[in-house]
Amino acid sequence: MNHKFFLFLFLVVLIGCNNKKEISFETLTISTEKEINKPLVVVNVPKAIKETKVAAAINKVIKDKIISLLIFDDEVVVDNIDDAISSLNEEFLSVKEKLPGDATRWEVTIDGEVAYETDKIITIDLETYEFTGGAHGYESSILLNFDAVKGELIPNEELFASKEAFYNLAEATFRAQEKIPTDVPINDTGFMFEEEVFTLPDNIGYTKTGLRLLYNTYEVGSYADGQIEVLLPYAEVNKMLAIKGKEKE
Structure with missing residues (x-):
């Protein structure tokens, strides 16, 4: 019985590895x-x-x-x-x-x-x-x-388990990073968000240290502003993500 059990266990592990x-x-x-x-x-x-x-x-x-x-x-x-x-x-x-x-x-x-x-x-x-x-x-x-299982491109809106909470965190972090007071319009210091409303960038991606929000040149600022990047640590943002990020150990 023991030999049959170990043979069965070996086959399960082997099949699992092949299907990985x-x-x-x-x-x-x-x-x-x-x-x-x-x-x-x-x-x-x-x-x-x-x-x-x-x-x-x-x-x-x-x-x-x-x-x-x-x-x-x-x-x-x-x-x-x-x-x-x-x-x-x-x-x-x-x-x-x-x-x-x-x-x-x-x-x-x-x-x-x-x-x-x-x-x-x-x-x-x-x-x-x-x-x-x-x-x-x-x-x-x-x-x-x-x-990684299907190979399909994941739309940004499917990255979030709680988009509203993520949006609020992203805006608060953006304002703090760019020194924009919370009680003034988002464009008060010279940015160019449409209709004075903060929006998430087109480019959002996982990194080894956190979720990266990247505004390309001209997206919300002038050419002189260049790219603007916000990095949200996984410790702060994971509870809002559909797929949790892992920091590099």
């Missing part, structure tokens, strides 16, 4: 650095390497984000990165032909990393820079939260 959702990443690298008279495109982002539906779903979202950053003309429809780069090249050459005196090379760089990973959620941070002429380029961050 594990995602491994490598780096997808793309560079047009050596291609003269064309825009500079440099991409270094995570790529899920296991041949699973979860990995494929994550890779598709990242691919689509890269394509959206490379497409200069919103009417152009492509489904792969190479065609997106070709489209960018064509737009650059068209502008260069119309304005031969403006020879400044266009540039798109995308650097990504796995910022946070557990058996329930994976957060990928894409740091981007775009220059397509003008006085300066534009830097932005894109935070992507994935369901």
Whole structure:
């Protein structure tokens, strides 16, 4: 009986290990650095390497984000990165032909990393820079939260167990960080929230130390303000989250 029991236990453990959702990443690298008279495109982002539906779903979202950053003309429809780069090249050459005196090379760089990973959620941070002429380029961050079991992108509204409580904490923390008194409008010190109402940013993501709220340049301030970031420690915010965060030990 003992031998049968231990055999049964071994099979249960073995099956459990085989069914465990594990995602491994490598780096997808793309560079047009050596291609003269064309825009500079440099991409270094995570790529899920296991041949699973979860990995494929994550890779598709990242691919689509890269394509959206490379497409200069919103009417152009492509489904792969190479065609997106070709489209960018064509737009650059068209502008260069119309304005031969403006020879400044266009540039798109995308650097990504796995910022946070557990058996329930994976957060990928894409740091981007775009220059397509003008006085300066534009830097932005894109935070992507994935369901680690399904591979699906989690909408921001599904991150919260108690959105109202989270919203109140986020506004109080933002005001304290930016030295905005609680008894004045949110734009009193120069911010540009629509209709004088605090709003959560488009980019919210898990990190090793807390939940990151990131307002990209121009989202609520001027170019000079740059990116504005608020970090909420998990000790304060976990009770409001649908998926609790774990601090790095």
